[in-house]
Amino acid sequence: MRYEGTVYRPPSEADAFILQATIGCSWNACTYCDMYRAKQFRVRDMSEVLADIEEVRQAAGDQVDKVFVADGDALVMELGHWREILDACREAFPRLRRVSCYATAMNLKAKSVEELKSLREWGLRLCYIGPESGDDPTMKKIAKGAGFDDHAEAARRAHEAGLKLSAIFLLGAGGVERSQEHARASAELATAMNPRFVSLLTLTVIPGTPIAKLQERGKFTLPGVEALLRELRTFVAHAEPRDAIFRTNHASNYLPLSGRLPRDRERIVGVVDAALGGDAPLRPEWARGL
Numbered sequence: 193m194r195y196e197g198t199v200y201r202p203p204s205e206a207d208a209f210i211l212q213a214t215i216g217c218s219w220n221a222c223t224y225c226d227m228y229r230a231k232q233f234r235v236r237d238m239s240e241v242l243a244d245i246e247e248v249r250q251a252a253g254d255q256v257d258k259v260f261v262a263d264g265d266a267l268v269m270e271l272g273h274w275r276e277i278l279d280a281c282r283e284a285f286p287r288l289r290r291v292s293c294y295a296t297a298m299n300l301k302a303k304s305v306e307e308l309k310s311l312r313e314w315g316l317r318l319c320y321i322g323p324e325s326g327d328d329p330t331m332k333k334i335a336k337g338a339g340f341d342d343h344a345e346a347a348r349r350a351h352e353a354g355l356k357l358s359a360i361f362l363l364g365a366g367g368v369e370r371s372q373e374h375a376r377a378s379a380e381l382a383t384a385m386n387p388r389f390v391s392l393l394t395l396t397v398i399p400g401t402p403i404a405k406l407q408e409r410g411k412f413t414l415p416g417v418e419a420l421l422r423e424l425r426t427f428v429a430h431a432e433p434r435d436a437i438f439r440t441n442h443a444s445n446y447l448p449l450s451g452r453l454p455r456d457r458e459r460i461v462g463v464v465d466a467a468l469g470g471d472a473p474l475r476p477e478w479a480r481g482l
């Protein structure tokens with residue numbers, strides 16, 4: 193396998209075959225993200241991608257049931273490219289259950305519902321999408337490249353095509369100034385997007401990123417732990433997806449939680465309230481990670 197640079201995947205794809213079909217992220221501008229800063233975006237040569245699929249087929253083709261197509265926003269690939277990859281995966285892996293990838297709202301909006309339906313038919317099942325916020329001023333400040341309405345429309349198209357969504361929001365992204373507005377609008381966007389999975393992560397300011405420079409100049413302040421817990425509480429209290437699997441178990445979070453929203457709302461809010469009152473343990477700073 194010839195991976196180029198560091199390859200990232202969602203925690204729930206730990207057991208998937210990671211197929212690097214693109215290098216980097218076609219957007220590569222979000223102010224908090226340093227995952228692909230060193231990579232110049234390109235779609236990887238098809239012969240290399242097919243060679244990787246063949247290598248895994250020979251080694252363990254009958255064991256692969258999940259494929260995650262990397263890197264940062266692989267949905268950006270054109271339809272013909274996707275078709276070759278998805279056809280090759282179905283042929284190589286007889287037990288294949290799902291193919292997933294990261295996507296941006298722009299990627300989803302750049303494809304017609306018919307095109308998205310074709311991807312679904314060929315085997316793509318799940319897109320991980322990170323609006324990070326639903327608050328337009330916050331989304332603009334973090335250079336998300338798309339706002340509330342773009343994400344709602346992207347989700348509408350995905351649903352119409354039968355693609356599942358996993359949506360990721362970022363506690364702290366609004367800074368101290370828009371902490372509660374960010375949390376409330378994120379809950380509203382989670383409601384509008386109605387994803388199958390919803391995760392919250394906590395913003396970590398990484399040295400060298402644009403947001404770190406804003407922080408150095410006093411133009412961004414990350415909320416403290418209590419304010420972050422209050423954002424979490426607001427999000428859980430207001431998000432109203434139809435039936436979403438909710439997780440805050442990412443290592444960046446202070447309070448790992450899981451359940452279904454809205455079904456488990458009261459229980460989850462109760463745990464957050466206990467944490468705010470000092471009666472539930474928080475993940476210590478040394479145990480937090482990206």
Ligand code: SF4
Nearest residue numbers: 217220221222225264
């Ligand atoms: S779209 Fe995702 S991978 Fe690309 S810059 Fe933004 S956060 Fe990073």
